[in-house]
Amino acid sequence: GEDVEQSLFLSVREGDSSVINCTYTDSSSTYLYWYKQEPGAGLQLLTYIFSNMDMKQDQRLTVLLNKKDKHLSLRIADTQTGDSAIYFCAEKGGYSTLTFGKGTMLLVSP
Amino acid sequence: GAVVSQHPSWVICKSGTSVKIECRSLDFQATTMFWYRQFPKQSLMLMATSNEGSKATYEQGVEKDKFLINHASLTLSTLTVTSAHPEDSSFYICSARTGIEQETQYFGPGTRLLVL
Numbered sequence: 001g002e003d004v005e006q007s008l009f010l011s012v013r014e015g016d017s018s019v020i021n022c023t024y025t026d027s028s029s030t031y032l033y034w035y036k037q038e039p040g041a042g043l044q045l046l047t048y049i050f051s052n053m054d055m056k057q058d059q060r061l062t063v064l065l066n067k068k069d070k071h072l073s074l075r076i077a078d079t080q081t082g083d084s085a086i087y088f089c090a091e092k093g094g095y096s097t098l099t100f101g102k103g104t105m106l107l108v109s110p
Numbered sequence: 111g112a113v114v115s116q117h118p119s120w121v122i123c124k125s126g127t128s129v130k131i132e133c134r135s136l137d138f139q140a141t142t143m144f145w146y147r148q149f150p151k152q153s154l155m156l157m158a159t160s161n162e163g164s165k166a167t168y169e170q171g172v173e174k175d176k177f178l179i180n181h182a183s184l185t186l187s188t189l190t191v192t193s194a195h196p197e198d199s200s201f202y203i204c205s206a207r208t209g210i211e212q213e214t215q216y217f218g219p220g221t222r223l224l225v226l
Contacts, residue, residue, distance in 0.1 A: 043217040100153040
């Protein structure tokens with residue numbers, strides 16, 4: 001089946017930029033997503049990018065997509081302690097279902 | 111907008127009992143709802159996809175007689191875990207999608223189930 005891989009953990013200092021990376025295998029992906037999950041909560045959609053785009057910026061968030069390498073990244077500028085959470089990368093493939101990565105835990109220290 | 115709620119937020123039950131979890135789209139009509147299961151420190155695994163008024167489509171390995179899904183209206187889907195056992199303990203999350211905004215799924219806050 002299709003696979004989505006993410007690094008498991010990232011630690012940054014408050015005010016720094018965070019970059020969370022994701023790779024996927026589905027060449028028919030139409031949309032790619034970033035979700036945020038805080039402890040004990042559901043998933044919050046942060047942003048998504050259509051597969052024919054290279055970049056999307058939304059306030060502090062920048063998504064970069066390298067379709068050739070099947071690589072997606074999420075950059076969070078001026079990271080705050082409130083950004084500490086688990087970030088899931090997901091791709092929407094041919095059957096319109098989402099395949100999620102295992103999540104990257106972002107820890108922001110003061 | 112695009113708020114999805116789940117009820118209950120957590121439930122503890124005895125082994126052998128059945129538990130019903132509700133998923134509601136509060137401010138939009140959800141033609142499609144999805145049920146996921148998440149184990150600790152794991153990703154979300156899709157269990158089934160349900161379209162309003164029709165039978166749910168289950169993912170491989172998910173027992174449809176054990177996890178009963180009903181999507182009787184455009185704002186409500188239910189997941190019933192029948193004859194629950196401790197291995198069914200998990201975090202169950204639903205999501206909903208409108209018929210128009212096909213690219214986006216909105217997730218509920220999740221229901222934590224503990225079977226003793």
